[in-house]
Amino acid sequence: xxxxxxxxxxxxxxxxxxxxxxxxxxxxxxxxxxxxxxxxxxxxxxxxxxxxxxxxxxxxxxxxxxxxxxxxxxxxxxxxxxxxxxxxxxxxxxxxxxxxxxxxxxxxxxxxxxxxxxxxxxxxxxxxxxxxxxxxxxxxxxxxxxxxxxxxxxxxxxxxxxxxxxxxxxxxxxxxxxxxxxxxxxxxxxxxxxxxxxxxxxxxxxxxxxxxxxxxxxxxxxxxxxxxxxxxxxxxxxxxxxxxxxxxxxxxxxxxxxxxxxxxxxxxxxxxxxxxxxxxxxxxxxxxxxxxxxxxxxxxxxxxxxxxxxxxxxxxxxxxxxxxxxxxxxxxxxxxxxxxxxxxxxxxxxxxxxxxxxxxxxxxxxxxxxxxxxxxxxxxxxxxxxxxxxxxxxxxxxxxxxxxxxxxxxxxxxxxxxxxxxxxxxxxxxxxxxxxxxxxxx
Amino acid sequence: xxxxxxxxxxxxxxxxxxxxxxxxxxxxxxxxxxxxxxxxxxxxxxxxxxxxxxxxxxxxxxxxxxxxxxxxxxxxxxxxxxxxxxxxxxxxxxxxxxxxxxxxxxxxxxxxxxxxxxxxxxxxxxxxxxxxxxxxxxxxxxxxxxxxxxxxxxxxxxxxxxxxxxxxxxxxxxxxxxxxxxxxxxxxxxxxxx
Numbered sequence: 001x002x003x004x005x006x007x008x009x010x011x012x013x014x015x016x017x018x019x020x021x022x023x024x025x026x027x028x029x030x031x032x033x034x035x036x037x038x039x040x041x042x043x044x045x046x047x048x049x050x051x052x053x054x055x056x057x058x059x060x061x062x063x064x065x066x067x068x069x070x071x072x073x074x075x076x077x078x079x080x081x082x083x084x085x086x087x088x089x090x091x092x093x094x095x096x097x098x099x100x101x102x103x104x105x106x107x108x109x110x111x112x113x114x115x116x117x118x119x120x121x122x123x124x125x126x127x128x129x130x131x132x133x134x135x136x137x138x139x140x141x142x143x144x145x146x147x148x149x150x151x152x153x154x155x156x157x158x159x160x161x162x163x164x165x166x167x168x169x170x171x172x173x174x175x176x177x178x179x180x181x182x183x184x185x186x187x188x189x190x191x192x193x194x195x196x197x198x199x200x201x202x203x204x205x206x207x208x209x210x211x212x213x214x215x216x217x218x219x220x221x222x223x224x225x226x227x228x229x230x231x232x233x234x235x236x237x238x239x240x241x242x243x244x245x246x247x248x249x250x251x252x253x254x255x256x257x258x259x260x261x262x263x264x265x266x267x268x269x270x271x272x273x274x275x276x277x278x279x280x281x282x283x284x285x286x287x288x289x290x291x292x293x294x295x296x297x298x299x300x301x302x303x304x305x306x307x308x309x310x311x312x313x314x315x316x317x318x319x320x321x322x323x324x325x326x327x328x329x330x331x332x333x334x335x336x337x338x339x340x341x342x343x344x345x346x347x348x349x350x351x352x353x354x355x356x357x358x359x360x361x362x363x364x365x366x367x368x369x370x371x372x373x374x375x376x377x378x379x380x381x382x383x384x385x386x387x388x389x390x391x392x393x394x395x396x397x398x399x400x401x402x403x404x405x406x407x408x409x410x411x412x413x414x415x416x417x418x419x420x421x422x423x424x425x426x427x428x429x430x431x432x433x434x435x436x437x438x439x440x441x442x
Numbered sequence: 443x444x445x446x447x448x449x450x451x452x453x454x455x456x457x458x459x460x461x462x463x464x465x466x467x468x469x470x471x472x473x474x475x476x477x478x479x480x481x482x483x484x485x486x487x488x489x490x491x492x493x494x495x496x497x498x499x500x501x502x503x504x505x506x507x508x509x510x511x512x513x514x515x516x517x518x519x520x521x522x523x524x525x526x527x528x529x530x531x532x533x534x535x536x537x538x539x540x541x542x543x544x545x546x547x548x549x550x551x552x553x554x555x556x557x558x559x560x561x562x563x564x565x566x567x568x569x570x571x572x573x574x575x576x577x578x579x580x581x582x583x584x585x586x587x588x589x590x591x592x593x594x595x596x597x598x599x600x601x602x603x604x605x606x607x608x609x610x611x612x613x614x615x616x617x618x619x620x621x622x623x624x625x626x627x628x629x630x631x632x633x634x635x636x
Contacts, residue, residue: 013447017454024455025462031470033614041615110589124587184557184618 008074016060019196023056024049026189030182044105047098048182054094055176058138058169059200061087066200067207067307076312077253078435085145092142099135127174137168156266166204173197212255212307219243221304223258224280226296230361232287233330234296238304239279246309249316250275250337251407251435254308256283258298267307268295271409271435273333273362275340284361286330313407313435315341320405320431324398326351326389326418328410329359334435335409336362339369348375349398353387353414389414391421401425409435545570551630553579554622558587561622565602565630575602575627580619590616598623607631 027049035045064071064084071080099118107117122128143149144161176193177183183190221240229235248254253271257264273284285295315338323346325335332352342348350370354360360379370377378397380387387393395401402425408418415436422432545567553562559581566574577595581587594616601610608628612620 009447010450013450014454014457017451017456018458019454020451021455021458021460022462025459028459028468029462029466031468032617033470036470037614179557 008070012071012075019060020053020056022192023052023196026052026182026186026193030186030189035181040105040108042105043101043108047101047105048180050094050101051098051176051180052182054091054098055169055172056196057087057091057094058165059196061091062166062169063200063203066203067310068203069207072310073312077310088145089142092138095135095138125175126178128179130171131175134168134171137164137171141165141168159266208307212305215246216305219246221281221306223298223300223302223304225300226298228296229284231358233284233361234287235273235282235284236295236298238281238283240281240304241279243276243281244278246276248272248276248281248309249314250339250341251313251315251334252309252311253334254281254283254306254310257305258295259303259305260298262294263298264305267305269310271311271313271334272309272337275337284330284333311435313409313433314338315343317433318342318346318405318407320403321345322347322349322400322404324349324351324394324401324404324406326353326394326406326408326410326414328353328408328414329355330361331408331410331414331435332362332366333409335407336366336369338407339366339373339375342373344373348373349404350375350377351380351389351394351397352377353380353389353410355381355383357381384413389417389421391424394418394421395425402427405431405433407433412436545634545636547634549630549634550578551626551628551633554625554629556581556618556622558618561619561626563602563623563626563630565627565634567634567636570636572603572606575599577623580622591619594619595623602627607636 027045031045036042061084064080064087067077075083100114103114103118103121106121107114110117112120122132141162141164144153144158150158177190183193219240219242221238221243223236224239225237227235227237250272253269255267255269257267268285270283270285272281274280274282287296313334323342325338325348327333327335327350332354335350335352339348339350350366352360352366360381366377369375391401398404401421404427406418406422406427408415415434419432419434546569548564548566551563551565553560559579561580562578564576564578565572576599580591580595582591594613597613598610598620601612602623608624608631610620610624610627612624
């Protein structure tokens with residue numbers, strides 16, 4: 001990460017803060033004495049601040065994952081997804097409390113029950129029914145994203161429900177500007193709020209739809225070959241034109257959408273498992289039980305729609321002469337691509353951990369690459385207990401560990417273990433690069 | 443790293459908020475701010491709505507009467523904000539001056555739209571004196587509107603009769619109805635030539 005890029009992220013933080021300040025100012029500027037005299041009006045006013053900030057967070061959360069190139073490059077996609085996940089719940093809590101408190105505040109003034117008041121509001125104020133629908137959709141997305149709930153459903157179900165948050169955010173808009181006291185008779189406030197919505201809509205449509213569509217058409221990518229690499233692991237080789245113009249690097253990933261019945265509506269995030277070529281791209285996928293199982297049934301010639309490339313897990317970030325690549329299971333795939341692209345002056349050690357011999361994929365390719373560039377590959381076969389990925393254990397294979405640049409890709413526990421190992425020997429954060437599987441799923 | 447970003451975000455928040463607040467100070471109470479609130483002891487009718495500066499010439503026939511000067515500094519708000527108020531206490535206590543003594547009759551103001559529905563005022567004038575005021579229409583579509591306006595309308599009537607002009611304070615908690623009442627009252631007074 002260069003200095004300039006880091007500044008980008010700082011500017012983005014400041015911008016986000018200013019937006020938050022302006023959003024809170026909407027309420028502060030429009031508040032009148034009657035809004036804070038008495039308990040119930042105060043509750044109503046607080047709920048409005050919650051609604052504004054919650055909606056702002058929802059919009060920012062969408063922008064985080066809108067694939068805006070300069071933010072992707074400076075922050076990294078996995079970190080953006082992390083932020084998206086941190087912000088999302090807050091947005092939902094605030095909007096939840098808005099609905100509850102505004103009902104309570106009004107009900108207190110009218111001296112009726114909150115439930116009756118909520119019903120009255122729904123039927124008597126404009127655009128309240130869409131707002132109620134939006135509320136339900138948002139809460140559904142929140143509940144299904146809760147770890148325990150998500151573990152019980154397929155990725156497809158979760159993702160479909162999650163998509164409806166776009167609709168929810170749109171449906172909630174009209175009741176805000178038509179009934180919100182901070183907007184009625186406050187044209188400047190309206191301009192700001194509408195501007196915020198328009199800007200968010202624009203970046204999402206542009207970078208998640210227009211640009212990917214244009215690129216997919218231009219590069220005319222189609223499935224060329226499906227190759228079985230190991231038990232439940234297949235590679236998909238795709239053919240297109242002028243793929244070098246994508247400026248993709250080994251270790252990056254794309255969101256792939258295969259235009260075949262049962263696939264087209266869902267996109268999958270997979271890393272390149274070989275350095276990109278002018279006419280070919282390759283990804284390697286492990287059958288995780290659900291949709292990825294059907295990947296091996298893809299027919300050659302299937303058109304591929306893609307978004308990307310994304311990710312900062314690339315060879316060009318290496319600043320040290322000695323590189324340690326740590327892969328767990330199918331996590332070896334982006335490392336395999338990196339091995340091709342790390343320049344020849346680099347000294348490379350690869351630690352490949354897999355639970356059994358047959359899970360070692362790409363053995364021939366890896367050995368050939370190691371031979372060609374003089375890298376050392378350490379196959380660590382067995383359970384996690386046999387191969388504790390702490391600093392001591394890693395140093396047994398790589399004595400120069402503390403002076404290395406570290407790349408790790410695999411299941412989250414492995415990534416966490418290696419991060420801790422790197423930290424314990426004093427490797428600074430900017431020499432540690434990770435790609436955990438779970439971060440791909442947005 | 444994280445704490446630095448958090449710091450930047452918070453800094454931006456304070457900056458954004460501070461910029462807006464310093465350009466257009468919030469109007470928590472009356473335009474006189476908290477000082478004015480303190481000086482006024484009647485708490486039942488705090489005046490979030492009062493005569494907007496443009497509305498003063500209720501009496502074009504007597505130009506000698508000093509028109510209260512608008513005190514609101516934020517220019518963008520004077521015409522657009524229902525909640526903006528000018529120096530309400532002084533206006534409210536302004537002496538009722540004799541109007542054109544000959545005017546007698548019933549005058550209906552314009553129906554003024556507010557977000558919750560239109561407000562239309564009818565006044566009864568006898569020898570230049572406002573003897574009665576009613577709301578022909580006011581928002582009552584929701585329970586909230588009914589509850590608020592059933593309290594606000596009598597107070598607005600009372601204020602109007604006391605002020606004998608459009609120099610009313612408005613009713614706290616019913617800003618929109620008060621603004622509608624005020625605008626409609628002004629048009630009714632105009633029709634009466636007062």
